[in-house]
Amino acid sequence: MFLALVIVIILSLILVMIRALLGPTLYDRLLAVNSAGTKVVILIAAYGFLTGRPDFVDIALLYALINYIATIAVLKFFEYGDLGSGAYQEDDL
Amino acid sequence: MLLIDIISGVFIFIGCLFVFGGAVGLVRMPDFYTRLHAASVTDTGGLLFISIGLILQAAFVFDNPMAAIKIALTIVFLFFTAPTASHAVAKAALMANIIPQCQNGKSVVDESLTALYKDKDKDLSSVLMPVDPPEIISNFANAEADNKDKST
Structure with missing residues (x-):
């Protein structure tokens, strides 16, 4: 059961990576990378169960945190060209 | 078990x-x-x-x-x-003028909707609720009518 789950998630990861390589726009690639991150979270948890060590879910939880922060950071960087700036500059206030 | x-x-x-x-x-x-x-x-x-x-x-x-x-x-x-991440990606794509397609391959929404987002984004209240829903619906209807006028 866990082996089938791992195989399905790896096939899905390959499909998602095809979209990340083909994607016509930047946002397609970003969406594909975000989706791949969620799949990797499931993959890490399932691999832990497959090898009989359920403690791997710690790493999955950590990866979920990093994935969300990374998506928002990349979006902000491409929208403002700068990670330090906010939506409202000091001149606007 | x-x-x-x-x-x-x-x-x-x-x-x-x-x-x-x-x-x-x-x-x-x-x-x-x-x-x-x-x-x-x-x-x-x-x-x-x-x-x-x-x-x-x-x-x-x-x-x-x-x-x-x-x-x-x-x-x-x-x-x-x-x-939250999906919404952020969608909003960033809309701000970057990526236009949704409709069924027959023509775009339903023209530049007016994305322009509306860009203009209204400047004050704080409109970020929390960028466009009133009725405004979006009427915008879609106008764009559809324009497309029909162009096609006929």
Whole structure:
């Protein structure tokens, strides 16, 4: 059961990576990378169960945190060209 | 043990359908916003069902309740963050003038909707609710009427 789950998630990861390589726009690639991150979270948890060590879910939880922060950071960087700036500059206030 | 295996197997199978269907949709869909829809299904539906199956396995087969609690925490966290990330990506794409397609290949929404977003984005209240819903609907209707006028 866990082996089938791992195989399905790896096939899905390959499909998602095809979209990340083909994607016509930047946002397609970003969406594909975000989706791949969620799949990797499931993959890490399932691999832990497959090898009989359920403690791997710690790493999955950590990866979920990093994935969300990374998506928002990349979006902000491409929208403002700068990670330090906010939506409202000091001149606007 | 056998009953738990069957129940969690059914949950994991449904989750696998969601994940694989979302991945196929991400490759096959024609337009950015439809691809976003497919990816969001993977993030919520697939994760929920697979994690329920894994929780059942961890709690009853592996006898490791701490792992079950951690998977439940992962579900809660990802249910907050995945829709937020999808919404941020969609809004950033709309601000970058990526226009949704309609069924016959023509774009329903023209530049006016994205221009509306860009103009109204400057004050704080409009960020929380960028456009009133009736305004969006009337905008769609106007754009459709314009397209029909052009085609006839």
